[in-house]
Amino acid sequence: MTDMVSYVKYEKELVHGYRERLNESKRLDEIGEVFIGTVFKLLKMVDPELDDSLIEELYFEPEDEKGYRFGSNLKKRINEHMERSDLEAIIKRFAEMAKNRYKHILHDDDRTDMFRKA
Helix, strand or coil: CCCCECCHHHHHHHHHHHHHHHHHCCCHHHHHHHHHHHHHHHHHHHCCCCCHHHHHHEEECCCCCCCEEECHHHHHHHHHHHHCECHHHHHHHHHHHHHHHHHHHHHHHHHHHHHHHC
């Protein structure tokens, strides 16, 4: 059995700026950009050799329960890290924050649309 690795120190380095950028986001597409950029930065901290082009295989999916998904090449590359660490739990926390902000903006847009139509 291999020892579990913790990446909470990286989460702590990123989370404050991440929350700020999410709160500054005014459009739905900005939420995905902030999530993807921050999670990819986390993945690069975990695996500095990670090819920058793999950012294209990281998706924010706010309607999905998980909130995100990886393309096959990215998944293969980070799978070992995911299995032997708390990385997945950290990404889930980031996704949950992004989903909450997404829902907040969506709700505000719905309310604004209601007043525009009146």
